[in-house]
Structure formats: structure tokens, C-alpha cells
Amino acid sequence: MPHSFTVNDRRVEVEAPDMTPLLSVLRGPLGLTGAKPGCGEGRCGACTVLVDGRPAASCLTPLALAEGREVRTVEGLAEPDGPLNPLQDALLEHGGVQCGACTPGILMALTALFERDATPDEAAVKESLAGNICRCTGYHKIVEAALAVAGANGGRS
């Protein structure tokens, strides 16, 4: 079955069975390995991408559900040769990246949050990360980074 949708604003056509996980299509034929196959079962969040602005575990998202939609991955957050976006920059500034395997998923979950609410509080940040496991950082510096961005957006930090 041919499927057409956009990935990071570029139109793509993919020929694969309906139930193929979106993650495999992104990482295989589309060559975007930013989303990580942490578990393949919807439990770690490392494969999180945005589908029409909403976070989705791409390992459990059938390709057919991407049809006609806008898919965004971590590779689309900043121009490859441009500066980092504020969330990416804050994660590094605050030490919120260690091994980095969770980072693409964390960034997409936070991106969805900040697009809804530019000045989230700590509870909202944690809520947005409910589906993302980070085994390295203990989450503190990730939350700190997100709150710094909220602060820069005019929120109380």
C-alpha cells in the first residue's frame, strides 16, 4: 500500500503494509534514526514523534494512521545547519542529556507541551513526560531545563 504524508514539512510516499510501525518507516526507508526503538512496545517513549502536533509512540503507530498527516521528528526541531531551538539548548545548558537515548522522545513530548502552553509549571512538565523513561538523569535536570524555557517565555519559574 502506498502511503503519503509529510515528515518535517517534506512530502513523502512510502510503499509498505498498513500496519508497519511508523517508527520502522522513519528509521528504515526515510533514514531518520533520531526516534529510538527503546522498547518497541509503547513503554519507554524514546520513539515519540508528533502526529498533527500530538505526541505518539511511533513504534505502536501503524503507518496507515499517518496517511495525510503531518509527522514531526526530532530532526525537524532545528535546521540541520542552524542554531538549536530553545528546548534543545536548555537541555544542554542544564545538563539534561546524558546518554541521550531518551532525548529525542523527551524533546518531542516537551515540544507538544510548549505548543499548547508556553509557560507550563512543574506539574505540567512532569505530566507531559509521563510516557518517557529516562534511565540516566533522574529527570531533575530535564525538568529544570523545561522550566527555564517556561521562565524565558514569561512563566513563573
Added chain:
Amino acid sequence: MTRVVGTNARRADGEDKVRGTAVYGMDHGVTGTLQARLLRSPVPAGRIRRLDTARAAALPGVHAIITAADVPDTTSGWILKDQPMFAREEVRYIGEPIAAVAAETTEQAEDAVAAIELEIDPLEPLADMDAALADGARLIHPNWESYPMLAPGPRSGNVAWESTLDRGDVDAAFAAAHLVVEDEFTTQRQHQSPIEPHAAVGRFEGGRYVVHSPAQFPFLVRDRLAEWLGVPASKVRVVVTTIGGGFGGKIDAMLEPFVCVLARKTGRPVRLVNTRAEELQTAGPRENARIRIRTAVSAEGEILGQEADTIADNGAYSGEIVACAAVPGLVFGGTYRVPVARYRTRVVYTNTAPTAAFRGVNGPYAMFALEQHLDHIAAKLGIDRRELRLRNVVKAGESIANGQVLDDAVFDKGFARVEEIAPWAEQAPSGNPRALRGKGIGAVTWLTNPGPGGATVKINEDGTAGVICAGAEIGTGAVAVGLRQIVAEELGLTPDQVVILPADTDAGTYDGGAQGSRTLFSLGNAAVQASTQVREQLLAVAANLLEASAADLELADGHVRVKGSPGAQVPLAAVALTALHTAGPISATGRHITPPVQFDSGCLTGALFTGFATPTYHVHSAEVEVDPDTGKVTILRYVVAQDVGRAINPQQVEGQIHGGVLQGVGYALYEDLRVADGVTLDASLESYRLPTAFEAPPIDIALLDNPWPDGPYGAKGAGEPSLIPVAAVIASAVSDAIGKPIRNLPITPFDVLAALREDGTTEGSTR
């Protein structure tokens, strides 16, 4: 004063990680490479009667299938070399590799695995340590006596390894005691569960095996491959990818040998990645253990003597647990004064998945047992629990159970800092008036792994520095930022002017692996040594250019300049270029080894770690509330006072502490890799529960400044230890809250409710 060391410089690999362009082991060879899968044993014990791959090999897309028949009949291992690459005649655990397939796609490889004909005559599994230790038990390794060893150690049958510490007249101490207290504790398996599973891509080129994998200890992987593949180590090259988390689980070789042999057979690159189920069920977790401990004390609570007997589950084959078999004894007798001691640890074979290193190997359960035992003693004597610890904890210059003198112990400072942050007599605020409240506090001595390392530093012709070493960056930032800071500090550069080659066994000198907090300690020392020589070379060349004496020159801001005359300077680039025509390219190599620990050598057997090399000191406290209706434990406040010598990058050190504490919280309250009848029951992260952002407690951190004269800029190892005390102090706090002892981990709500119901009382214990 330092300029770069001690700052929160950014990590070199950070941009690629936040852009999603870092290439991890799991990202290598996603396309254009053959994909491999393993046939694994479906039973915990048995003899292979028939193994026929002919039908499977004929399936579409299949390029090769290999079994024990295709590889040398050797066994391998780090310390105790008892593990074959494939099960040959006998299978010893569920998940043991029996065959490997390479095919065009993963699906085709899976189909072929399913089509392999395998018949096994099952044996009664020895599913737990009691079964394996029972009189007359079947030997899991009938040929145990024939296995090669890196270093000899006491072994016997199903006891893969035994380590003892025996010092002084223990019986006399018990005979003279005011009180003798005895306890028994059991702890569970805990899985490392990095986000990235084990992965490997192998090639065969130029008659050599080249493997790309997220290896914590690439030289160990190289040596293991050489043993299994029957080739000299120089025929193997291990290139370390970006590593998506390890925590000990990626120290040893795992999937690498299969892709190497398949690559040779097929002439193609071959990739193999574990599924999450394979990770949980076959990639060795922290070992489960049982500890019996008995202590003689005076009426004032002074420890007079102690004995402990620990059994630790090795699983079917030996990994790092045998290497660290002496560690429980060192933990029991390494923090509080134990004048005479008798400790024994036996590492026991069972028909279960092999266990392996997990951050703080063999330490967390030993400390858990010891601290609960101390609480028991305090209750019996009516002494405040913190006070009991203060009375016994070692002071600088005192010796511990193995006879090692801890010259720089800073427990007094650690307890004082914790007291400042969270006074023992005060309670943190809580929103739940019905909650039961409790506190715990404990201390531990830990080590910086003494393994060797080396680093080459060179000055590039644009005036930047290059570093070549085989230090694996597992995410801690030790290589990606700490090592850069040290070299930058040494050479008057900024951290981003220092470029470090990723670890590769062909390039870097031998390195003892990213384990035991050693990377920045060891490579930092090696890099300082190399940089010192590089500086001399630079100054000698620049002395001519500046017509000054080398003694009057210094390195600053990317220049060599004459001290005290700011205008008289020459850029490093010009010095490096000039050197090409005069002295030769600027480059030097440094190396490092930690001198052996001084201890009473007669008291230990079977010990590869004989004491605390470059010791570090840790005091943790926890305050919890327990909901009496649901049994839920909430950590209100957590405090860490940690001696890191000196923090090269305080932000990265804090990150290690935050992460280690949360892994410890998982061990204390949630994580339990359950094994029954040889079956690892947890096959997904649905039932094996990792802590989320909601479980992360507030953590206060006090870094204790205690510079180590033999560390780079005073640094000691910092990565590993924050996990070790967590279960101990949380258990103490829960026990304090519910007024009942905690003897097993993890502490689930069901356990809490059951304990509360035991005799109806719910008052807290004395404190």
C-alpha cells in the same frame, strides 16, 4: 585557581544528541546490512539431542546459519572462563544462544529461527541457589575444574566462586559481647534497562573482525571475542558507537561474537539488536542475594566483631559477580569500625540467566543488609539510630576490616552536611495528616576502580588539541566533557578546542573500561601526564620563536606567551606548524595505573578487589511517608553528601547523583526482575517498572571537597556510588515509619500493608 576545571562546560556530544543525529549502536547498519536473530534455549536445563538447520537455511533471504559446530570449542569469560559462545551439548538457562541466522531482513531471520529443528532432553533445573547448594545437587558445570581463570580463586562444584575475609579472634569477640544481634535479608534481581538495548554490527575485512557496538569496556569485548573466535586479540577491532546507557550491563561482550562470525560467513556486514524481551530475560541483571549477618556489640553500641555469610546468584555463567565477590565483605567492614570480622561470599551457579554488573556491583544489598541490621541493634540497645552510626563510623586515619587505613575519610563532614540540610530531629512538610513518617540515614565507603588507562595528546596545526584514548563515553560526560576540560585547562585552551577520538581498540591504548567511576579519574591522570610533556614540547619550540627562555613561558588563551609581558606571544597554531620543521609534530602519551591498596593480605581469599582504591565517602538520608491505607511510600526528601575529591564539572556530577539515586529508588521500591523455575517472568517494561518523572524525589546534594593527591585536579571517581546507599536508607525510613523491620527488597505496597497488619501496631520505632 582553575579556569576550565570546576565549571559546567557543555558536553561535546550534546548537539548531536539533541538533534537526533548521534549514531548509537542501535542505529548502525539499519539498512544495507544483513539482519541477524538468535535461536535461544526454550528450557532452563537440558541436553541438545538434535539440532538441524538445513530446512531453515533454505528459506528465502537467509544467508547463513551458525551453531556451536561452526565455532571453536572454547569457553570465555572475564575472570572465570566458563561460557561457550553457543550451547554445545548442554543448555543451562532459558535464552542461551543455540544458533544465529543472518538474512536480508529481520523478519526473514526470525522465520528461519522458527524453522530450525531443535530437540532437547530436559534436565531438572536447579532454579535457585538453595537447590544448587543442596547436598548431592547435580553439577551445572560438570567440567568446572577445567575452566581457565584470569586469577585463581576458591571454587567448588556449583559454587562458582568464594571469597572470604577473616581477621582477628571473632569467636572471642562474640563470647565477650554485651549483646549479639542476628538478621537475614534477601534481595532481588534488578535490571539495568538502558534505553538502548544491546546491539552490534560486525564486518570481516582484511582478515580481521571489526565490530561496532555500544561497549563500555571495548578491550574486554575484544579479548572475549578473541577467546571465542580462536584468534589473537589483534585480529579483532572494537569500535565504540554512541552508547545509549549501560550502567554495567554493557561491560561484557554479548551479541558481538555472533555478528563477527556471521559477517565472515556471509561476506556482508551483519547487525543484531536485542528485543526488549531479550534484554530483560537474557542480558544479565544485578544478582539476587541472601545475606546472614551477626554482630557482637557492647552496651554502648560499639561493634566488637561481626560475621556475615552472603550467597549471590551467578546464574548459569560467570560475569562480573565473581570479580566483585569480596565486595560485600568490604562493605560490611569498610565504613563502621569492625575490629574483628569473618565474612564469606559464595557466588552460586543456577539454571537461570547469568547475572552481571550493575552500578555498584555487589554493594547495594550489602549496605541494605548492614544498615537494617544496625537499626535492629540500635532498637535493642535503645540508642538513637544516627547516634549509633556516629559512634562507630571510621574517622580519618583509622583502619577497616581488611586492615586498610582510610587516611582521608570524611564521614564526620558528611554527617554534618546532611544534618545542616535535613536535621535529624526535624520533619519535612507533608500534605497527608494520616501518613506514617520515618527517616533513615546511612554511610558507605566506595572505591574508584583501579583499572589502567592511557591517552595521547597532540597539538593540531590549527592550534587545537586532539586526544586519542579508548575511554568509552557511556553518557556520564566523563569523556565528552570532563576529559576535554582537563586537557583544555592544561594547555590554555577552551573545552571546544579539544577534540577526542571516539573509543576504538585499534587507536587508543589499553583502557580498563567505563566502569567503577574510573574513566575520568584514570584518563584524566593519563591526559595530565601527556599534556605536561606536550607543554614542554610547545615551550621549547616557542622559546626559539619568542627568543625567551622556556622557563619564562606559559600557555594561555591558545598562545604561548612570556609571563608578565602580555604582548610577547605566539599562537599555538604557529608553534605547531614551526614544530613540523624543527622538533617534529607535538604529541605525547600518558598512562595511568592506581597503585595497589595496602591491606592485611593474609585476611582475604578469592578477592580481585582487595580494598577501596581511591576511596570515596558517602552519607545519605531519606525521609518518607507511608500511607497506612494503601501502603504507598512517598519520599519527601532525600539528601546526598558525596566525596568526589574535586568536581571537574559539578553539573555533570549532580546529574550522576540524580540518576543514581533514582535507580536506587527503583531498587528499593519498584524494580524486581522476577525469576521462577528458571523463567524470567518479566518480559516487558509493562511489568518491569522503571521509575518515571513522578517517582523522582526532591534531592539535596552536598559535594564534599576532599581533593585526592593522586587524582586529576584532586578528582576521585564520581559516577557509580550514588545508587549504593539508596535502598538502605529508604528501607530504614520505611521501617521507622511503620515500626516493623524490612528484610526484603523491593518494598512494595503489599509488603508494607502485610507488615502493618502483622500485629496491629502502627507506631514508629524509637529514634
